[in-house]
């Protein structure tokens with residue numbers, strides 16, 4: 001095999017030169033033999049302190065992790081390989097795929113390949129539609145593996161049990177949940193409106209000095225998972241969950257909160273009036289919305305106007321892009337301080 005042979009003393013310089021000229025054959029490992037270094041090269045080249053030799057030995061091939069493309073190279077056309085979905089979401093042991101229409105005839109093959117590739121995945125499903133309805137749930141279709149829709153997801157030191165079809169959950173919001181938890185520096189009383197299977201309450205209770213976290217969820221299945229998750233994580237002393245509509249439940253809770261989280265991005269601002277009834281001067285509200293980049297400032301102003309109409313004064317502390325809803329639409333969190 002064609003190689004560049006040099007001694008140990010010059011090896012680093014020769015390597016840098018070959019890399020810069022993109023001459024190293026990256027499919028093979030470099031060999032050290034009898035005090036010489038051999039670089040596998042793509043073509044002959046003149047370099048000082050280096051001999052170009054055709055070695056008698058073969059260079060060892062580099063081990064590289066297989067990709068879906070590798071596993072399917074004989075079953076997909078070139079055009080199909082190019083549109084294999086790159087972004088996937090893993091919830092517990094379930095992998096969720098978005099399959100482009102053109103790949104649907106090959107979706108089972110793709111799902112089987114994912115099962116082979118990811119040892120921690122037991123089920124591969126396809127997202128059958130977007131989140132809809134007041135519970136923000138969505139249908140999925142099982143493509144390969146165990147026919148299970150319930151799983152336990154691990155994130156930020158907590159276990160979250162849920163059925164991916166019966167309750168809303170996004171693994172992609174893990175970082176955002178921790179961002180909120182890390183803002184809590186004292187034994188705050190926290191309210192999570194729209195708590196689902198309780199990911200925010202769990203992450204906050206586990207990762208912050210919050211004294212107590214209340215959650216309200218009107219999807220009965222989501223609420224039941226929330227209760228199970230409190231036990232699963234042994235957080236009975238720090239989380240209290242209520243089942244029902246926030247408008248019905250909140251008036252019966254006779255206290256205000258230091259922090260109120262409102263993770264209902266499509267219509268969250270419509271609940272600011274009820275949130276303000278449970279806020280005091282200094283309360284921080286985290287309000288989520290789906291917005292394009294150039295809508296964020298207008299939305300912040302709109303929220304200020306709503307507060308004014310409700311005779312409250314607020315300060316927008318931060319506008320955080322914390323997720324992507326579609327190519328141009330972000331999940332945005334406004335961190336808001338109640339000043340009056």
Ligand SMILES: C[S@@+](CC[C@H](N)C(=O)[O-])C[C@H]1O[C@@H](n2cnc3c(N)ncnc32)[C@H](O)[C@@H]1O
Pocket residue numbers: 134135136167168169170173193194195196197198199200216217218219222244245246247263264265
């Ligand atoms: C986008 S999901 C967020 C769930 C959870 N906080 C999470 O991040 O995984 C919104 C949740 O709010 C619940 N919800 C919607 N309107 C509600 C209301 N008026 N009162 C209580 N829960 C509500 C839905 O059932 C859904 O579970």
